[in-house]
Amino acid sequence: MTEFAKTFLDVCLTLSLVMLGIAFFLTTARIIIGPTLPDRVLGLDMLTSVAIGFIAVIGIDTGFTLYVDIAIALGLVGFLATVAFARFILARGKTADDDEKKDLRKIDGDPNETGDAAIAETGRHR
Numbered sequence: 001m002t003e004f005a006k007t008f009l010d011v012c013l014t015l016s017l018v019m020l021g022i023a024f025f026l027t028t029a030r031i032i033i034g035p036t037l038p039d040r041v042l043g044l045d046m047l048t049s050v051a052i053g054f055i056a057v058i059g060i061d062t063g064f065t066l067y068v069d070i071a072i073a074l075g076l077v078g079f080l081a082t083v084a085f086a087r088f089i090l091a092r093g094k095t096a097d098d099d100e101k102k103d104l105r106k107i108d109g110d111p112n113e114t115g116d117a118a119i120a121e122t123g124r125h126r
Contacts, residue, residue, distance in 0.1 A: 041085040048078030
């Protein structure tokens with residue numbers, strides 16, 4: 001029975017490494033292709049999750065418990081980086097949705113091309 005368990009563990013580890021490799025390449029493609037900044041930030045967050053998966057699988061394969069600490073630290077740093085990028089996008093980042101809304105306003109002939117929805121709703125200008 002122990003021979004079956006060892007073989008089963010080896011197959012599961014190999015299969016998980018293959019799936020994580022595919023996820024890594026797909027995530028890298030999403031980061032490169034984009035097309036918007038939020039897509040790239042989401043790709044970087046997913047890349048962090050895939051890296052944590054790689055670390056966990058390697059930790060199980062080698063038996064070193066130190067890898068768990070590294071995965072936890074990477075998870076915390078990845079979370080903080082995602083929050084920082086999200087705040088950047090809210091504060092300064094321009095998305096493709098903003099460009100589409102601006103183009104639609106130009107087509108419709110909307111005089112309010114600044115994108116300030118509050119002014120358009122209330123009708124008051126500064």
